[in-house]
Amino acid sequence: MKSDIWREHRRFALHVLRNFGLGKNLMQERVLNEVTWFLEDLKKKQNNGEKEISVQNSIDIAVGSIINGLIFGYAFHEKNIEEFYKIKEFIRQFIRLGGDPIFRAISEDRKGILRRLPFFKGKFQKAVDLGNSMKEFFFGQINERRSKINFSEDSEPTDYVESYLRHQHKLESGGDKDHMYS
Template sequence: METQFQKWKKQYGDLHTIWFGDMPIVTLHDAPTILETFLKDGETYAGRPYFKWDDIVRNGRNGVIFSEGERWRENRRFALHVFRNFGLGKNLMQERVLVEVTNLITDIKDEILGGKNEVSVQNAIDLAVGSIINSLTLGYRYGKEKREEFEKVKKFAQFLVAQAGKPVYRVMDNGPEFYKNFPICNSYYKYFTTEVEKVKNYFLDHIEEHRKVIDFESEEEPTDFVEAFLRHQYKQKAEGITDNYFE
């Protein structure tokens, strides 16, 4: 793909449009224009494209990445604030990473000493990265004890990424509810929505478990992002604010 972009740059210049189906994608290829556009005038280009599948996957334009406008700004500010408190860019975050590096090396050594002839370093790294992410979001690491759970979450992520590259997904993005009435599209719609429901239920169940044990009146700092979000949501609701933290 990178090679093709270079060919298009030579043919059409530093600024041109590529069409993905019926969606135009404007591409920039020289540093001064990129700097001027996204750094000096970044607010103008802060919007997000709207994919109708998001109505099924995220119940609309929700989340830190796929929302836009004031909701995106507020959620982004909140996320940065929470992660800074968790040590993002500081020694505390480095310590979290070092814990996983230490466990990664120990686990690989244990497998070798246990007589295993082939050890997948990639799988070990995936598990370590997943543990860091999960400890920040849900408050616990996977480790080899929860490898099966990690593999389940990894498959969820791989599924969602893979779908975006499928022709039937791209075609139906104009209106999944409409296209589901047609052959092939109908079976894909059932398959996709069933898998998405599994993903959503998995995370919603974890969030509900969190909600049951949180002391919403506590003044102590939250230990993970979900707890921080639920406590802030609770506080906003108590103050009558219901715009940005209720999805």
């Protein structure tokens, strides 16, 4: 059953990414838009008289914007830059936690004994809290995206989440309540 779900979602993702131009001029255009923003951002910082300009930070934002544009349909620029830093912090904490030998021991413990022991309990709870924070953030993003979609209008999706939600809606409105897109 899990392999069926994985296979179906993989097929869907490849189809959507192909439609968005992965490996085509459309994807190149998205990247070039962010390169243009990147260069304008550097010029703006230089014109503002900044002595030291963090190129790495601007590159991070540009790359994050390309990825987020594919997933949620918008880039990280002035008005929503805090979202970028929030996601970046989630990723930083997740990577740090994943590299911690104590956490790795807990995750390898299939019977769940270690997570109940006082020494390991705090680390396990930190992982659970981080996972819950990430889920809350991304479900919020998905619900916000859902609220902006007019499902009665048959328009082309602009991002992955919209494609997924439209497909989910199509299945449910067709009477398929037992689908793999929940």
